[in-house]
Amino acid sequence: MVNVAILGFGVVGSGVAEVLDFNGAHIERKAGEPVRVKYILDVRDFPDSPFGDRVVHDFSVIENDPEVSVVVETIGGVKAALDFTRRALRAGKSVVTSNKELVAGHGRELLELAGEKGVSYLFEASVGGGIPIIRPLEQCLAANEIQEICGILNGTTNYILTRMIRAGLSFDTALKEAQQNGYAEQDPTADIEGHDACRKICILASLAFGRHICPRQVPTQGITGVTLADVAYADACGKKIKLLGRAIRQSGGRVCAYVAPHLVDGEDPLAGVEDVFNAIAVKGNAVGEVMFYGRGAGKLPTASAVVADVIDAVRRRGARRMLWAEGGEDAAVSPEGLESAWYVRAEGTAETVEAAFPGRALLPRAGAPEGEFALVTGPMAQPELEARLAGLKALSVFRVLD
Amino acid sequence: MVNVAILGFGVVGSGVAEVLDFNGAHIERKAGEPVRVKYILDVRDFPDSPFGDRVVHDFSVIENDPEVSVVVETIGGVKAALDFTRRALRAGKSVVTSNKELVAGHGRELLELAGEKGVSYLFEASVGGGIPIIRPLEQCLAANEIQEICGILNGTTNYILTRMIRAGLSFDTALKEAQQNGYAEQDPTADIEGHDACRKICILASLAFGRHICPRQVPTQGITGVTLADVAYADACGKKIKLLGRAIRQSGGRVCAYVAPHLVDGEDPLAGVEDVFNAIAVKGNAVGEVMFYGRGAGKLPTASAVVADVIDAVRRRGARRMLWAEGGEDAAVSPEGLESAWYVRAEGTAETVEAAFPGRALLPRAGAPEGEFALVTGPMAQPELEARLAGLKALSVFRVLD
Numbered sequence: 075m076v077n078v079a080i081l082g083f084g085v086v087g088s089g090v091a092e093v094l095d096f097n098g099a100h101i102e103r104k105a106g107e108p109v110r111v112k113y114i115l116d117v118r119d120f121p122d123s124p125f126g127d128r129v130v131h132d133f134s135v136i137e138n139d140p141e142v143s144v145v146v147e148t149i150g151g152v153k154a155a156l157d158f159t160r161r162a163l164r165a166g167k168s169v170v171t172s173n174k175e176l177v178a179g180h181g182r183e184l185l186e187l188a189g190e191k192g193v194s195y196l197f198e199a200s201v202g203g204g205i206p207i208i209r210p211l212e213q214c215l216a217a218n219e220i221q222e223i224c225g226i227l228n229g230t231t232n233y234i235l236t237r238m239i240r241a242g243l244s245f246d247t248a249l250k251e252a253q254q255n256g257y258a259e260q261d262p263t264a265d266i267e268g269h270d271a272c273r274k275i276c277i278l279a280s281l282a283f284g285r286h287i288c289p290r291q292v293p294t295q296g297i298t299g300v301t302l303a304d305v306a307y308a309d310a311c312g313k314k315i316k317l318l319g320r321a322i323r324q325s326g327g328r329v330c331a332y333v334a335p336h337l338v339d340g341e342d343p344l345a346g347v348e349d350v351f352n353a354i355a356v357k358g359n360a361v362g363e364v365m366f367y368g369r370g371a372g373k374l375p376t377a378s379a380v381v382a383d384v385i386d387a388v389r390r391r392g393a394r395r396m397l398w399a400e401g402g403e404d405a406a407v408s409p410e411g412l413e414s415a416w417y418v419r420a421e422g423t424a425e426t427v428e429a430a431f432p433g434r435a436l437l438p439r440a441g442a443p444e445g446e447f448a449l450v451t452g453p454m455a456q457p458e459l460e461a462r463l464a465g466l467k468a469l470s471v472f473r474v475l476d
Numbered sequence: 477m478v479n480v481a482i483l484g485f486g487v488v489g490s491g492v493a494e495v496l497d498f499n500g501a502h503i504e505r506k507a508g509e510p511v512r513v514k515y516i517l518d519v520r521d522f523p524d525s526p527f528g529d530r531v532v533h534d535f536s537v538i539e540n541d542p543e544v545s546v547v548v549e550t551i552g553g554v555k556a557a558l559d560f561t562r563r564a565l566r567a568g569k570s571v572v573t574s575n576k577e578l579v580a581g582h583g584r585e586l587l588e589l590a591g592e593k594g595v596s597y598l599f600e601a602s603v604g605g606g607i608p609i610i611r612p613l614e615q616c617l618a619a620n621e622i623q624e625i626c627g628i629l630n631g632t633t634n635y636i637l638t639r640m641i642r643a644g645l646s647f648d649t650a651l652k653e654a655q656q657n658g659y660a661e662q663d664p665t666a667d668i669e670g671h672d673a674c675r676k677i678c679i680l681a682s683l684a685f686g687r688h689i690c691p692r693q694v695p696t697q698g699i700t701g702v703t704l705a706d707v708a709y710a711d712a713c714g715k716k717i718k719l720l721g722r723a724i725r726q727s728g729g730r731v732c733a734y735v736a737p738h739l740v741d742g743e744d745p746l747a748g749v750e751d752v753f754n755a756i757a758v759k760g761n762a763v764g765e766v767m768f769y770g771r772g773a774g775k776l777p778t779a780s781a782v783v784a785d786v787i788d789a790v791r792r793r794g795a796r797r798m799l800w801a802e803g804g805e806d807a808a809v810s811p812e813g814l815e816s817a818w819y820v821r822a823e824g825t826a827e828t829v830e831a832a833f834p835g836r837a838l839l840p841r842a843g844a845p846e847g848e849f850a851l852v853t854g855p856m857a858q859p860e861l862e863a864r865l866a867g868l869k870a871l872s873v874f875r876v877l878d
Binding site (some may be wrong): 093096097100103104139200204205206208210213214215216217218219253284343346347359360361363364365366367368369372374375377378379380381382384385386461 | 495498499502503506535600606607611612615616617618619620621686695747748749751761762763764765766767769770771772776777779780781782783784786787788865
């Protein structure tokens with residue numbers, strides 16, 4: 075019998091309790107013994123929940139109970155979650171989490187602590203909801219030097235962009251619709267400004283490249299600047315606008331990581347990823363490109379990933395060694411020097427546009443105001459682009475994915 | 477230092493040696509110690525290969541060398557491969573393989589033998605080439621009761637179908653082109669008749685449902701009956717023809733598994749999987765649908781998956797417990813009773829077609845001969861379909877994927 079404590083009985087935490095319950099027999103076969111929820115830590119009480127009798131309000135009850143071998147942290151944020159995770163690991167308990175903010179910001183410290191204590195710190199659910207990505211990246215692609223990770227990592231923004239592209243909704247209308255459908259929070263900042271995608275690409279990059287890449291090192295641009303005019307111009311050249319998190323291996327083991335909207339070719343598998351779905355493409359030097367696809371959020375998908383980690387922690391009865399070795403300020407480099415084609419929408423005259431981007435075809439758009447031009451440049455790095463844009467008033471500038 | 481022996485120095489075997497060599501430093505970090513190829517077993521000699529000095533012709537050299545802890549079996553087929561795998565496992569060595577024929581036919585016995593000996597029998601490379609699917613299915617989705625697996629499991633047939641759809645090539649011309657490009661064998665039977673896809677769906681179904689599903693239990697139809705007329709009719713209703721392997725959970729823990737061409741809706745992510753790429757969609761009762769995508773074959777992608785298993789065998793130093801419990805004749809059930817819509821192309825008169833499928837719209841095709849009709853039926857099981865087809869001359873009959 076394995077005893078689990080769930081910290082935080084919100085959407086994901088209650089989903090974990092439900093999955094452990096309704097798939098109990100199956101999970102027992104996989105884990106080799108029954109897995110039971112012994113405690114639920116929350117500030118609230120849940121008298122109407124079938125798990126209500128297990129609620130405690132004091133973490134030290136869990137910390138001091140030697141019967142609890144796995145702690146599920148689904149509190150979110152970094153205050154209580156960080157404190158309880160440290161204390162659980164120090165008490166020799168494995169910790170499983172869906173908390174991307176905590177993993178992105180403190181993953182290195184917590185993995186080291188778990189290693190010292192001979193227990194596991196597992197976070198499959200922190201990226202891509204139920205999509206298996208952390209373990210495949212760490213284990214199945216272990217024979218590869220990873221060259222690049224590129225993904226649609228945030229379902230809320232992908233839903234908004236899909237509705238702008240498919241239904242012609244403005245950003246504001248699409249955001250409201252996402253909120254009404256429960257796909258966006260009342261305060262949508264973390265999603266629409268790209269912070270959520272940033273945390274996730276940091277976790278993936280840290281795992282893939284073995285260095286702790288921190289969110290503050292990663293330039294992040296959300297989708298609030300994407301307009302229906304941009305959607306139309308992208309369509310005119312057979313492309314779709316997607317918010318991508320990217321991490322690319324550079325010489326010297328450094329990593330170029332950033333989050334930004336991109337124009338993606340209609341034939342690219344990422345272009346077909348719609349609504350709240352996520353997809354993560356990984357390039358390795360032996361495997362070539364592989365892609366993982368599914369619902370990137372939601373109660374049961376995310377709980378599915380948490381419970382898989384619980385089963386893994388039980389099966390191993392010891393640390394899963396993860397490599398997340400060096401960190402430091404120099405681990406990440408700016409994408410400034412990264413060459414790509416660029417989509418540019420700008421105000422100017424035919425002459426200034428031709429002078430800035432000689433010979434580039436202009437993209438058509440029905441109803442475009444006079445003096446608006448849009449084009450796709452040849453490959454160049456950011457400084458060259460900025461120099462060329464000097465004589466124009468740039469309205470939208472996005473990279474074009476190769 | 478871990479010593480590995482490679483059995484069979486063909487495309488995949490030599491790829492494994494190459495990946496262990498060019499990613500050696502990276503693999504050492506992942507495995508925790510250097511991994512070296514000590515022996516290569518082959519009937520041939522390779523005087524010009526950098527690995528030529530490690531070639532042996534007698535398996536007992538490997539079998540009796542206690543320094544060899546992992547054996548890579550890339551011989552293929554079931555004769556020597558089965559004998560050597562049994563002997564390696566009995567000698568207490570873990571075995572890693574890309575041999576889908578052996579795993580599909582003898583996986584249960586070999587997993588049991590590995591379990592008895594406390595070593596691993598690993599076969600990530602047997603399905604989907606370098607695409608991580610075996611480990612995700614077994615570990616990452618462990619919290620789920622799997623409901624269905626549906627995949628494009630054979631790159632050769634997907635290439636042929638893509639060329640028929642995209643370039644209007646006939647089946648014969650597309651097959652010849654695939655052979656010229658090295659995507660099809662000179663004897664293409666195993667691919668085009670669906671046997672290869674059948675082995676792979678058997679492996680996935682056995683893992684997902686915990687029962688050994690054997691190829692002879694799985695009705696298998698290849699793509700030799702797919703014509704350009706079918707491609708055109710499918711296009712007329714927004715669908716693409718894909719060869720799918722499917723395994724669906726039935727009541728009582730039984731599994732309905734089969735391989736056949738299907739009409740797939742153009743919006744389905746599987747429809748966008750082209751050329752030699754593979755994709756495997758998995759439905760679980762918690763995670764919903766997830767999909768795995770990438771190159772399903774090729775020297776380095778497949779070697780990437782083999783080497784990942786080698787690293788896993790090294791890290792664990794013991795058995796990876798896999799559940800593949802019960803087998804027997806009753807594990808698989810026929811898809812006869814499985815309801816679906818059907819695509820039917822038949823010869824008949826307008827009256828006989830209307831009598832057989834009242835009210836169904838006929839699909840258009842430019843240049844269709846007189847007396848040819850095509851339509852998509854409502855949902856029904858196979859016996860009902862066959863009864864309705866009695867008065868017509870059926871030319872092509874494929875299921876339509878839901």
